[in-house]
Amino acid sequence: MIGRLAWVTTQEARGRDEDEPLGLAALDRAGVSVDVVDWDDHAVDWSLFDRVVLRSAWDYPRRLDEFSTWLESVDAVTDLVNPPALVRWSLDKQYLAELAEAGVPITPTVFVPPGSPACFPPGGVVVKPAVGAGSVDAASYGADQHEEATSHVTRLHAAGQVVLVQPFLRSIPEEGEWPMVFLDGRFSHAANKRVALPQAGTVDDLFAPERNVAHVATAAQTEVARAAVDLVSDRLGTPTYARVDLVRDDSGGFCVLEVELVEPSLFLAYAEPAAADRFAAALAH
Numbered sequence: 285m286i287g288r289l290a291w292v293t294t295q296e297a298r299g300r301d302e303d304e305p306l307g308l309a310a311l312d313r314a315g316v317s318v319d320v321v322d323w324d325d326h327a328v329d330w331s332l333f334d335r336v337v338l339r340s341a342w343d344y345p346r347r348l349d350e351f352s353t354w355l356e357s358v359d360a361v362t363d364l365v366n367p368p369a370l371v372r373w374s375l376d377k378q379y380l381a382e383l384a385e386a387g388v389p390i391t392p393t394v395f396v397p398p399g400s401p402a403c404f405p406p407g408g409v410v411v412k413p414a415v416g417a418g419s420v421d422a423a424s425y426g427a428d429q430h431e432e433a434t435s436h437v438t439r440l441h442a443a444g445q446v447v448l449v450q451p452f453l454r455s456i457p458e459e460g461e462w463p464m465v466f467l468d469g470r471f472s473h474a475a476n477k478r479v480a481l482p483q484a485g486t487v488d489d490l491f492a493p494e495r496n497v498a499h500v501a502t503a504a505q506t507e508v509a510r511a512a513v514d515l516v517s518d519r520l521g522t523p524t525y526a527r528v529d530l531v532r533d534d535s536g537g538f539c540v541l542e543v544e545l546v547e548p549s550l551f552l553a554y555a556e557p558a559a560a561d562r563f564a565a566a567l568a569h
C-alpha cells in the first residue's frame with residue numbers, strides 16, 4: 285500500500301477531467317493521500333511521491349521532447365504509472381502494425397513516413413499523425429477532397445510525423461467507438477463515445493468535443509480488446525490501466541482504433557461506482 289501519490293495533470297486541463305473527482309474520492313476512501321500536480325511544475329520534487337500517476341497531461345503531444353525528458357527524470361526517482369516503456373509504446377500509433385502482425389484486428393491503416401507519397405484508398409479518408417491525442421491534427425476528407433488530404437499529409441511530414449491514412453469508417457459517426465477499460469490487466473468496464481472529428485479542419489483545443497454514454501461490453505468486444513492488452517502485457521508488462529478503443533469495421537467486426545496507455549480517460553462517470561474503487565485499488569497496491 286502506498287502513502288503519497290501524485291495525480292499528474294496540466295494547467296490547461298484543470299477542471300476538465302471527468303475521471304478526476306471520482307478517482308480522487310476513491311483514492312481518499314482507499315486511504316491514499318493525493319496531490320494534483322502539473323507535470324511541468326518545476327517546483328515539484330517528484331521523489332517525495334511513492335507513485336506518480338499520469339492522468340490529464342493532455343498537452344504532451346505538442347511538447348513531446350520536453351515530456352519525454354520529464355518522463356525519464358521522474359522514472360529515475362520514483363514509480364511512474366504507467367511505466368515509461370508502456371508509455372513510449374503507446375505514444376506512437378505505429379504499434380497498430382505490431383497488433384496486426386500478431387493477428388489482432390485493427391482499423392485498416394497505411395503508414396506513410398516523411399519522404400514517401402501518400403496514396404489514398406477510394407472514398408472518404410482519415411489522416412492523422414502517428415503521435416497525437418485528443419483528435420488534434422486528425423481530420424477526415426471526402427472522396428473528392430484527396431488533394432486537401434495530401435496537403436495535410438505534407439504538413440504532418442514537415443513536422444516530422446509519420447502519417448496514418450485510413451479509410452473513413454462510416455460506422456464511427458453512426459455508432460461511435462467503444463472505449464474498453466482494463467485495470468491491472470483485467471477488463472473493468474466499457475463505454476460508448478462519439479467524437480466530433482472536424483471535416484478537413486483540425487482541432488485547436490486539447491481535445492475534440494465528445495458525447496459519451498454507458499455501454500455493456502459484448503463478448504466479441506471483450507475478446508478483441510483483451511487480445512490487444514494481452515499482447516502489450518506479454519511484451520512490456522501489465523499496464524496498471526489501459527484503454528482500448530474499438531470501432532466497427534466495414535465487415536461488421538470489431539477492430540482496434542487505438543490503445544491508450546499514456547493518460548487515458550477512463551470513463552469512470554459512465555461505469556458502476558465500483559469501477560472507481562477498482563481504479564483506486566490498482567493505483568494503491
Ligand SMILES: Nc1ncnc2c1ncn2[C@@H]1O[C@H](COP(=O)(O)OP(=O)(O)O)[C@@H](O)[C@H]1O
Pocket residue numbers: 391410412416417418419420422424450451452453454456457461478479480481529541542
Ligand atoms: N478511420 C476512421 N474513420 C472515421 N473516423 C475516424 C477514423 N479514425 C479516427 N476517426 C475519428 O477521429 C478521432 C481521433 O482519432 P484517434 O485514432 O482516436 O486518435 P486520437 O484520439 O489519439 O487523436 C476518433 O475518435 C474518431 O472519431
Ligand SMILES: [Mg+2]
Pocket residue numbers: 418419529542
Ligand atoms: Mg482517440
